[in-house]
Amino acid sequence: MATTRTEELKERSLKHLFHYHGIVGDVDLIFEKGKGIILTDVDGKEYMDMCSVYACCSLGYGREEIVNAAYEQMKKLSFTVANAPFSNIPAIEYTEALANFTPENITRFQFCAGGSEAIETAVKIAKAYWYFKGRASKYKIICIMNSFHGVFYLTGSLMGNATGRNYYGPEAPGIVRIPHYHCYRCPFGLEYPTCGIKCAHFLETVIEQEGADSIACMLAEPIHSWAGGPPVPEYWPIVREICTRHDVLFIADEIVNGFCRTGKNFGLDNWNVQPDLMVMGKGMTGAYFPFSGLGVSEEVYSVFPGQVLTTGLTNTGVPVGCAIAKAALDIYLREKIAENVTEVGNHVRQRLEKEFLPLPNVGNINGLGLLLSIEIVADKETRRRFPAEMNITDVIREQCWGKGLFMRAFGKFGADLVFISPPLIITKEEVDKELDILYPIIAGLKDL
Numbered sequence: 001m002a003t004t005r006t007e008e009l010k011e012r013s014l015k016h017l018f019h020y021h022g023i024v025g026d027v028d029l030i031f032e033k034g035k036g037i038i039l040t041d042v043d044g045k046e047y048m049d050m051c052s053v054y055a056c057c058s059l060g061y062g063r064e065e066i067v068n069a070a071y072e073q074m075k076k077l078s079f080t081v082a083n084a085p086f087s088n089i090p091a092i093e094y095t096e097a098l099a100n101f102t103p104e105n106i107t108r109f110q111f112c113a114g115g116s117e118a119i120e121t122a123v124k125i126a127k128a129y130w131y132f133k134g135r136a137s138k139y140k141i142i143c144i145m146n147s148f149h150g151v152f153y154l155t156g157s158l159m160g161n162a163t164g165r166n167y168y169g170p171e172a173p174g175i176v177r178i179p180h181y182h183c184y185r186c187p188f189g190l191e192y193p194t195c196g197i198k199c200a201h202f203l204e205t206v207i208e209q210e211g212a213d214s215i216a217c218m219l220a221e222p223i224h225s226w227a228g229g230p231p232v233p234e235y236w237p238i239v240r241e242i243c244t245r246h247d248v249l250f251i252a253d254e255i256v257n258g259f260c261r262t263g264k265n266f267g268l269d270n271w272n273v274q275p276d277l278m279v280m281g282k283g284m285t286g287a288y289f290p291f292s293g294l295g296v297s298e299e300v301y302s303v304f305p306g307q308v309l310t311t312g313l314t315n316t317g318v319p320v321g322c323a324i325a326k327a328a329l330d331i332y333l334r335e336k337i338a339e340n341v342t343e344v345g346n347h348v349r350q351r352l353e354k355e356f357l358p359l360p361n362v363g364n365i366n367g368l369g370l371l372l373s374i375e376i377v378a379d380k381e382t383r384r385r386f387p388a389e390m391n392i393t394d395v396i397r398e399q400c401w402g403k404g405l406f407m408r409a410f411g412k413f414g415a416d417l418v419f420i421s422p423p424l425i426i427t428k429e430e431v432d433k434e435l436d437i438l439y440p441i442i443a444g445l446k447d448l
Helices: 004-016 064-076 089-098 115-132 153-157 198-210 235-245 267-271 319-334 337-356 392-402 428-447
Strands: 031-035 038-041 046-049 106-112 140-144 175-178 215-220 249-253 277-280 292-297 362-368 371-376 416-420
Touching: 046 428, 064 319, 089 106, 089 319, 106 115, 115 153, 115 215, 115 249, 115 277, 115 292, 140 198, 175 198, 198 215, 198 235, 215 235, 235 249, 235 267, 319 337, 337 362, 337 371, 337 428, 371 392, 371 428, 392 416, 392 428, 416 428
Parallel strands: 140 175, 140 215, 215 249, 249 277
Antiparallel strands: 031 038, 038 046, 106 292, 277 292, 362 371, 371 416
């Protein structure tokens, strides 16, 4: 039962905070502290984190080495920038380390304050690349249905969920959507492998219809963070070859996938495919600081020296953010986080397939590493979803929160999904406790 303190804080929160990214005026939880994978609310109730909030608190809470890195840098130099004609030591040191962590061809970096900003910057760079190559007609962006790339004007226009983009008038021009790659709900009504990987080859049909001379780039997540996947093994190699052959730059949105979330440094590493540009965020600092970035290949970078490029905001490549990001990267490497994700993720996947998948309201298990989800269905045979008015993911979430499991579940992007994306430091023993809480709640859906 909520305490007087909880109610007081909710009232104060609603009085002046303009809440966003959800139902305005809705406040359910107020956390006060965190340590490891445990969050504690203002009542003192503890929650095991199964979602890393927005899949961003990858290194858990209360990492003193990250806090100390921020403190020491703030004492030394709290603010400067890394945009021309300036630089700073933390930015230099971080880019040197990052270049050894990203795919081999990604060697030049810009830093931003958030994922939406980094996506828009990447798209601007892709368009500017073709402009400086004398091919300014290439301005269109290909994206995938049911995708999510942010909430700014351009990135919001790229959103696959119409509800999230229809409030704001005309969308950004030049956006072309292609069908998604989620086999469980194949948009072509086909089955793998007899499908011939039509979802990948359809990209070429769209490029030919739109005209390759009009398309600047394709933007996609290696694995849909909020809509299911991953694609079949052949998908990304086919897409990469098509983009290369038609002079379409490939931008990988690694904001969620990246920094070991899938068991590899970056999502595309699972397919041994290299992008032309790559966008990073969330796990970059483990959410200890608002920080994101993008990396580009030497080929993309080659057209820009000597040109005027207007990207980045005030807080671009600031030394505190770079120092925190470097401290986080050191932890990813020193603690072998990718290896832990692979081991724990395989364990979770085995339990999901053995225990959860046979349940009458579980249709599919999605994802790789610790970017996993359970697809909830009303009818297993027909794959029919629960009626929208039941708000089935809200029902699941409220029960989990009540039992001390902090998790995310929603049905915004074509499927009702329960997400399993805990901090990447989680152990098998800890994740088993989370799954033990979740199982009876999912099993109980049959009684609704």
